[in-house]
Amino acid sequence: MFNWLTGTQLPPAIPNLSLDDVEDEDEQTSSEEDTQQPSAQPSAQPTAPTRSSSLLHPSTAHAARPPSSPFKAPSAPNPPQAESTLNMFPALDSTQRASSTTAPSVARKKVPLAPGHSPLDWARLKSSNTDLRGVRQLDRYTLEDIAQHKTRNDVWMAIQGKVYNVTSYLKFHPGGAGQLMRGAGKDATDLFLTVHAWVNVDALLDKCLVGFLIKDKPPGTTTDLD
Numbered sequence: 001m002f003n004w005l006t007g008t009q010l011p012p013a014i015p016n017l018s019l020d021d022v023e024d025e026d027e028q029t030s031s032e033e034d035t036q037q038p039s040a041q042p043s044a045q046p047t048a049p050t051r052s053s054s055l056l057h058p059s060t061a062h063a064a065r066p067p068s069s070p071f072k073a074p075s076a077p078n079p080p081q082a083e084s085t086l087n088m089f090p091a092l093d094s095t096q097r098a099s100s101t102t103a104p105s106v107a108r109k110k111v112p113l114a115p116g117h118s119p120l121d122w123a124r125l126k127s128s129n130t131d132l133r134g135v136r137q138l139d140r141y142t143l144e145d146i147a148q149h150k151t152r153n154d155v156w157m158a159i160q161g162k163v164y165n166v167t168s169y170l171k172f173h174p175g176g177a178g179q180l181m182r183g184a185g186k187d188a189t190d191l192f193l194t195v196h197a198w199v200n201v202d203a204l205l206d207k208c209l210v211g212f213l214i215k216d217k218p219p220g221t222t223t224d225l226d
């Protein structure tokens, strides 16, 4: 019998199974394969596919044959490898991990958010008419400008060329205010992408956008919000 959960072949010596029938069928199947004349053999259920033809690759068909004893002595357990990462699944550097646990300098750790500061609360706040920008119009800012905003009461940061006032997001940040403050007053693009490249900053901070990062500021250039 083929176990679909584990992908392995079970020995047929399980109580309540018709062992004789199974063995007979195996013999027939084997005979069919040997002679390459499947239609020549009589079968109790001619329309039902045989296991070897339907489920097993011919090269593994021998695995379906019951061993001389259906019970296998338990093998010795693997030596303890508690310290080893060799047997970890997925492997540490596997692409199946959302983020490498060897990511430099930033350990992934969410913090409990204060009541009223869930992601849903943030979405509600954003869709209210509350001003989260603190500026009247979008503008262009240099790194020097942004560096003026790095206290907990007034935090700006640039991410991927856009400048955000994240002051109101501090208490909503799932990684904690302290982590968010690491990008305060800077171009935090690299830090942001190192920790969570999958986070959609445009969607989360759209109402916090204050402008765009530039190298040198041309005088008197602003973009109206309306």
Ligand code: HEM
Binding pocket: 106, 107, 108, 109, 110, 111, 159, 166, 173, 174, 175, 176, 179, 180, 181, 182, 183, 188, 191, 192, 195, 196, 199, 200, 201, 202, 204, 205
């Ligand atoms: C730039 C400095 C930042 C640092 C150092 C930082 C750090 C972190 C850390 C350590 C976590 C928790 C662990 C994790 O889930 O990976 C986290 C989660 C998170 N951060 Fe940040 N963060 C920063 C900026 C931001 C910004 C600007 C946003 C908003 C767009 C943001 C949104 C999030 C979200 C949504 C999560 C939850 C991620 C998840 O559930 O997978 N972070 N952050």
